[in-house]
Amino acid sequence: MRPASVAITLLLVTGCSPYIYKTEINEFSNGVNELSSAYNAGLKSSGSERQERQRRQWTKKRARIALTEGCVLQASGGPDNVSACALREVGKAPPAPSRIETQAIPAAPIIKALRDYADALAAVTNAEDQQTLEAAQAQFKNSIQDLAKQRDPALPASLGPVADVFSATMTAALNARRYEILRDGVTAANAPVAELGGALGEALDAIRTARANELRLLADDLSAELGPAFGSTDYLSQLNLIEGKVNSLEALRHSEPGQAARDMVKAHEELALALKDDRRQVQAVIASVRAFVDKAKAVREAFAG
């Protein structure tokens, strides 16, 4: 086989490899992880602010405190789900999480499902598989050439291009299969992702409200205490504390968790469209994935801050 014809064959074979949106899919997966972190951070921060407010109320009235029954652990077995181990004011019910926080817990399976799905997409486009394949192909070529050398020392030189064509064909075939798996998976997932994205957006919006409620109540309590009775150092210290809460509220006000979830759905739709029709709308996919990731990151920062 002439080198020119080998080069043309290689070009034709590799030219058939479809674009598999590896970078965009990894970015999409990162965005989903950001939303997942935002969900966890939002719930955690909301709980912390409620706890802080409770501590201040108890301290203010020098309340008598006791442990809840959840602090008595079962002697054997796994985690105990009777009740949390916490502090309570004597004669009063233990402090309960807000209704929103309780209601947001069932959203965890949605986040897990979306993360698993995004991870699976990333696994299909996995770069390591490609590297393993390339290493295996190089090794295969060497082995074939060594084997041929046993028979005729001149044979390996002509077998090299044949092995290259074989490798390129195999890569193209595997990438075509990879593309097919992605296209079918993403197309089928479009409707469920849209539905779950909507639900996730509602959950994140609700968590934003829950955290804003806790922050506002805490900042309001702190503001009500502040007055002429405070020495200048204490006044400044309390003022800093209030300003910190207000800054967190302001960051929450600018965050758009519902929109971030909608952007996730849009990015997924663009990906599905690009995979479905072979016009390779890479720019639309890149733009929508970037918008989604940026917004998801902003939400995570606002929820954690």
Add this chain to the structure above:
Amino acid sequence: MVEWGAFGFGVVLGWFMYFTNRYRKGDVQFSDLTTLVGVIGGGAITALFGEAKTALFGAYGAGLAVGFFAYFIVLLVMVNRSNGVFTVTWFLDGRRKRLADDEEIPGETRPTVAPMAVQLGGPQQTTGAPAVPARSPLAAAVEERDRAITATVDALRELMREIGDTTDDARRSRLREAHGQLTQKLDELVALRLKDVLDSERVRSALAKLSVITADLVAGAQEMKTAADTLATAAKMIDRATKAIGFLGTIFA
């Protein structure tokens, strides 16, 4: 004879076209287009008949018009013979008389859409008044809840403004108490909305579907990995075979 056949074919399609329009479900839907496709398809079929296609198309078109208007004329005749139960006003806005005490419209009767495109309420409408599409109690409750959320947020903003403006400590304390209560109300309402979304059948079904798709993708990823591993194994085996052949070659040389 052939023209009469095309004419008859047109009559049937024209009749059916009117029938579909009359019983369509309110707004024009995509499925309604099937009738139109049928009509166009009928015209296209006549084009297959060589020299005779012009005459056939003419007969088909005439038949289509006759069938379409025949349906309307039959309706007019029936309205005329309904002894005053229906009048021509029914064609304008769906107006009709109340049912008598011993009359009823069975629930399974198909609702019609009036020729002037006023949508009637269907069989349960016995008052003769044009129907307003009924809202389900659930949808009404959801709207009410969402309105309540908006109103609570507005009230909270107003309260914050008042708390900031008042210098009277007692009033400020009362306002702050109201702020706490309203915040709790907002918490309850938003939690209710979230519960509706998360507990919905649509979300459960989407979760189940996505799990299946994810499992398929994981299997696909494994398939990719297996292909690479298989090639690596094949290369190793050839390598060993090469060494074995070399070793045997040395012995027998």
